[in-house]
Amino acid sequence: MPPAAVPAEEPAAAEEEEEQQTKGLPALEGLVVGSYCHDVLLRGGRVVGETLGGAAAFVSNVLDAASPPEASFSVVSKVGSDFAYASAPAPERHPPLLCPAPTTSFHARFSDAVASAHAPDRQLRRVNACDPIYPDDLPDRRFAYGLAVGVAGEVLPETLERMIRLCRAVLVDAQALIRVFDAEGGGSGAAVRHIALEGTPYARLLERVAFLKASSEEAPYIGVEMARRRCCVIVTEGRDGCRLYWDDGEARVAPFTAVQVDPTGAGDSYLAGFAAGLLWGLSATDAALIGNFFGAAAVSQIGVPTFHPKMLQAVKQILEEKAIQRSSPCINGTTFTFQRSDKHDELHAALQEAARLMCEQQQNDTATDNCD
Numbered sequence: 513m514p515p516a517a518v519p520a521e522e523p524a525a526a527e528e529e530e531e532q533q534t535k536g537l538p539a540l541e542g543l544v545v546g547s548y549c550h551d552v553l554l555r556g557g558r559v560v561g562e563t564l565g566g567a568a569a570f571v572s573n574v575l576d577a578a579s580p581p582e583a584s585f586s587v588v589s590k591v592g593s594d595f596a597y598a599s600a601p602a603p604e605r606h607p608p609l610l611c612p613a614p615t616t617s618f619h620a621r622f623s624d625a626v627a628s629a630h631a632p633d634r635q636l637r638r639v640n641a642c643d644p645i646y647p648d649d650l651p652d653r654r655f656a657y658g659l660a661v662g663v664a665g666e667v668l669p670e671t672l673e674r675m676i677r678l679c680r681a682v683l684v685d686a687q688a689l690i691r692v693f694d695a696e697g698g699g700s701g702a703a704v705r706h707i708a709l710e711g712t713p714y715a716r717l718l719e720r721v722a723f724l725k726a727s728s729e730e731a732p733y734i735g736v737e738m739a740r741r742r743c744c745v746i747v748t749e750g751r752d753g754c755r756l757y758w759d760d761g762e763a764r765v766a767p768f769t770a771v772q773v774d775p776t777g778a779g780d781s782y783l784a785g786f787a788a789g790l791l792w793g794l795s796a797t798d799a800a801l802i803g804n805f806f807g808a809a810a811v812s813q814i815g816v817p818t819f820h821p822k823m824l825q826a827v828k829q830i831l832e833e834k835a836i837q838r839s840s841p842c843i844n845g846t847t848f849t850f851q852r853s854d855k856h857d858e859l860h861a862a863l864q865e866a867a868r869l870m871c872e873q874q875q876n877d878t879a880t881d882n883c884d
């Protein structure tokens with residue numbers, strides 16, 4: 513099993529961290545890097561939704577909801593002056609940097625054909641691209657963990673490298689590394705395509721990354737067999753849940769039931785749920801249950817989901833009861849536990865109840881909306 517990344521510290525970083533702790537600052541601070549964006553959802557040529565997007569928005573939403581009380585995080589995100597969602601909860605709590613370039617925006621064209629877990633369910637085009645996030649945009653301090661969650665190539669290789677130096681453990685979404693954009697005329701934006709990770713400048717950083725998450729559509733481009741020798745690889749499989757691969761083991765983690773209305777942000781919400789699970793002290797395979805839970809929650813609503821307080825209370829209570837040695841949270845140590853614990857099935861069953869609560873609430877909300 514690979515040890516978690518033990519990044520080379522920036523000069524004076526250890527002293528700085530110690531100083532922060534003695535000042536009483538949170539010991540479990542995270543760094544989320546990736547831009548908010550505008551998402552336009554189209555079906556049959558018609559606009560069916562316009563929402564806040566960007567992995568950072570979905571990730572912040574889940575981390576705010578599900579992290580343990582002693583954890584906090586900072587977001588480094590860029591938008592233009594046209595940004596339409598400054599007062600939405602995630603950007604309001606974690607404001608982006610303002611740039612001269614327009615806000616990154618995507619058009620997602622959904623097909624009516626039933627998507628399999630491994631085939632694209634939408635054609636994505638990038639219509640505008642904001643500025644990249646440069647190493648100097650990152651705060652000059654140490655973090656317990658980092659999430660590299662770009663959507664349009666904004667997390668540059670040198671920025672990821674600096675994240676690795678600043679953060680004890682870095683979790684990366686493959687979409688931040690392998691997306692390329694084929695410019696085409698006609699004003700309809702650039703088609704989003706994937707390239708092989710091995711040919712990119714990010715490849716050499718993999719062995720200093722703790723977890724790399726890819727969707728099953730992205731997995732062929734990262735080369736799971738090669739990547740798992742360098743870090744723990746997670747492949748999400750839509751309604752089928754996910755699989756984890758580390759160098760000498762693998763695990764399948766069961767999904768939760770959801771009524772899917774919009775798949776956007778499932779992968780982002782999964783990754784944030786997974787990180788929150790690690791923060792609560794769960795093993796990677798157990799934390800993947802929290803990932804699956806929030807992935808299912810994301811697909812149940814259009815855009816960045818709102819979580820019902822009762823559902824969140826239930827999830828937090830479950831985590832308080834089942835998770836584990838919070839005095840030494842895995843994400844803050846230098847090694848991770850990968851295997852499922854003997855509480856895995858119990859945790860799944862308890863979360864299944866909370867998922868049922870979520871489905872019921874969604875049905876009630878729909879019924880109320882229909883009566884209005």
Ligand SMILES: Nc1ncnc2c1ncn2[C@@H]1O[C@H](COP(=O)(O)OP(=O)(O)OP(=O)(O)O)[C@@H](O)[C@H]1O
Pocket residue numbers: 726727728747748749750751752753754767768769770771772775776777778779780782803804805806807808811
């Ligand atoms: N229909 C569904 N029912 C239940 N859970 C789902 C469903 N779709 C997604 N999930 C959960 O969300 C996780 C991530 O979904 P998926 O594999 O579709 O990611 P993705 O393709 O990166 O998503 P996106 O690009 O839309 O953010 C899955 O591993 C699963 O746990």
Ligand SMILES: O[C@H]1[C@H](O)[C@@H](O)[C@H](O)[C@@H](O)[C@H]1O
Pocket residue numbers: 549550551564565566567568570618636663687776777779780
């Ligand atoms: O808002 C979404 C979301 O963040 C997805 O993860 C990403 O694939 C899309 O590009 C973006 O538009």
